[in-house]
Amino acid sequence: xxxxxxxxxxxxxxxxIILMSRISTNMFEQCMRLFFDERAVSIQNLEEMKKQxxxxxxxxxxxxxxxxxxxxxxxxxxxxxxxxxxxxxxxxKISSHITDISDISVLCxxxxxxxxxxxxxxxxxxxxxxxxxxxxxxxxxxxNTDKALFTAETDDEIDRTLWKMWNNFPESGGGSSFSFxxxxxxxxxxxxxxxxxxxxEEIMYLEKYEQVRLNN
Amino acid sequence: xxxxxxxxxxxxxxxxxxENAIGxxxxxxxxxxxxxxxxxxxxxxxxxxxxxxxxGGNQALKKIYLDIPKNKIFSLIGPxxxxxxxxxxxxxxxxxxxxxxxxxxxxxxxxxxxYGKGIDVTGLRKRVGMVFxxxxxxxxxxxxxxxYGPKIHGVSKKEIPGIVEESLRCAALWxxxxxxxxxxxxxxxxxxxxxxxxxxxxxxxPEVILFDEPCSALDPISTGKIEELMAELKKDYTIxxxxxxxxxxxxxxxxxxxxxxxxLIETGKTAQIFENPQxxxxxxxxxxxxx
Numbered sequence: 001x002x003x004x005x006x007x008x009x010x011x012x013x014x015x016x017i018i019l020m021s022r023i024s025t026n027m028f029e030q031c032m033r034l035f036f037d038e039r040a041v042s043i044q045n046l047e048e049m050k051k052q053x054x055x056x057x058x059x060x061x062x063x064x065x066x067x068x069x070x071x072x073x074x075x076x077x078x079x080x081x082x083x084x085x086x087x088x089x090x091x092x093k094i095s096s097h098i099t100d101i102s103d104i105s106v107l108c109x110x111x112x113x114x115x116x117x118x119x120x121x122x123x124x125x126x127x128x129x130x131x132x133x134x135x136x137x138x139x140x141x142x143x144n145t146d147k148a149l150f151t152a153e154t155d156d157e158i159d160r161t162l163w164k165m166w167n168n169f170p171e172s173g174g175g176s177s178f179s180f181x182x183x184x185x186x187x188x189x190x191x192x193x194x195x196x197x198x199x200x201e202e203i204m205y206l207e208k209y210e211q212v213r214l215n216n
Numbered sequence: 217x218x219x220x221x222x223x224x225x226x227x228x229x230x231x232x233x234x235e236n237a238i239g240x241x242x243x244x245x246x247x248x249x250x251x252x253x254x255x256x257x258x259x260x261x262x263x264x265x266x267x268x269x270x271x272g273g274n275q276a277l278k279k280i281y282l283d284i285p286k287n288k289i290f291s292l293i294g295p296x297x298x299x300x301x302x303x304x305x306x307x308x309x310x311x312x313x314x315x316x317x318x319x320x321x322x323x324x325x326x327x328x329x330x331y332g333k334g335i336d337v338t339g340l341r342k343r344v345g346m347v348f349x350x351x352x353x354x355x356x357x358x359x360x361x362x363x364y365g366p367k368i369h370g371v372s373k374k375e376i377p378g379i380v381e382e383s384l385r386c387a388a389l390w391x392x393x394x395x396x397x398x399x400x401x402x403x404x405x406x407x408x409x410x411x412x413x414x415x416x417x418x419x420x421x422p423e424v425i426l427f428d429e430p431c432s433a434l435d436p437i438s439t440g441k442i443e444e445l446m447a448e449l450k451k452d453y454t455i456x457x458x459x460x461x462x463x464x465x466x467x468x469x470x471x472x473x474x475x476x477x478x479x480l481i482e483t484g485k486t487a488q489i490f491e492n493p494q495x496x497x498x499x500x501x502x503x504x505x506x507x
Contacts, residue, residue, distance in 0.1 A: 003504055072463055074490045074502050209492040 020091040021137035027098045034105040060088040083206040090195040097188045108181045122182040132196035148200035152214035158193040261286040261454035267321035289455045291465035294475035308344035345417035349429040351409035353401035365420040387415035407438025427457040474498045
């Protein structure tokens with residue numbers, strides 16, 4: 001009976017992580033629409049989703065503390081609990097970056113020139129980050145370490161593109177045609193990619209007991 | 217070998233490199249590489265080779281191969297009836313007292329097969345001491361409890377007081393009992409009685425100390441004292457402990473072995489066994505999902 005409660009609490013914690021991953025990927029998709037699809041997306045909605053994430057993260061932390069104290073887990077159970085806390089924190093930080101991006105949309109009053117070079121590069125970064133978020137979520141759900149490794153590789157793509165964007169940034173501090181907003185957004189997306197890579201590292205530790213560095 | 221010789225013989229780094237060299241994960245080491253160097257053999261306190269044990273028609277231990285390194289705490293874990301206490305008792309031939317017990321294979325203490333011909337069992341039990349689950353002080357004074365062993369092993373009378381004090385100090389009991397050595401040992405608390413039994417074991421200068429669930433009847437404070445004591449003692453002695461307390465095994469031991477139905481399922485460094493066991497049965501047991 002005791003062990004079945006323990007197992008069900010571990011299962012609930014896994015399900016909560018999966019729920020957090022769904023919320024974050026959904027938030028990212030909605031947030032990017034603000035800029036690229038010109039569809040009306042409620043920033044309020046994103047804030048509410050972030051608050052929902054905070055509640056789930058707290059619940060995961062509370063369950064983890066309880067399981068460690070009362071059940072004294074060992075072996076894979078310990079990793080399961082440690083990784084749940086770490087992964088929840090990464091999804092939470094991803095959500096925070098997404099709401100920060102949505103705040104930029106309020107500041108961005110200029111007309112968005114989607115054909116401009118910087119917006120094109122931002123779209124590349126956005127697509128790569130979307131791929132990473134979905135990949136990290138799936139890798140955790142299916143406990144697929146190959147998927148985790150493959151997903152983390154995309155982080156380099158984001159870093160390279162961001163580097164290019166910085167190189168294109170006019171030395172004078174911005175020419176008349178240059179928009180600073182894509183760079184601000186890209187910085188946040190790059191951090192989102194880092195957190196997705198962290199999640200992939202945590203999946204490697206959880207499943208393979210290997211501490212690998214995927215976030216370079 | 218006395219405590220000082222044992223302490224000075226090998227450094228901690230030597231022992232680590234030895235562990236790396238032989239890899240305790242490999243329980244069939246001898247089948248693969250029977251030609252160990254004398255240097256390596258010197259660092260093994262106990263070597264068990266192809267050990268089988270029967271109680272009548274019931275085989276309680278099956279083909280056990282295991283090395284126990286010197287100056288380490290080695291825990292034996294497994295569910296009740298798995299053979300871990302039986303295995304512990306093979307190391308000082310306590311099973312000899314069971315009439316229908318039959319043993320095959322080798323148990324070498326410091327290189328000598330204790331089941332070989334001409335072994336002095338009393339001498340063996342001096343070299344391999346044992347502390348039991350329930351503290352069992354003799355119904356005599358604290359002092360006499362400690363002095364008893366050295367006396368029957370022929371230690372001169374003038375040496376006895378020094379041995380008593382040293383043993384009680386080593387067992388972290390001296391400060392608590394130095395003013396009442398003539399009082400009955402049974403007047404001590406449960407935890408103190410257990411440390412007295414450890415001091416009694418130390419008094420005859422063993423090489424190895426076997427602990428059979430030494431803390432199962434003790435409160436957490438007394439348990440903590442015994443665990444700290446074991447950590448101190450391993451500098452001078454090799455310790456083998458049977459425990460049902462998984463967290464005690466994880467806390468105090470350097471190496472661990474998991475037994476199931478008389479078989480040695482997995483052995484290795486404690487961190488390895490408790491963080492990432494290789495066998496599903498070990499994982500099932502230590503996480504409390506079977507056993």
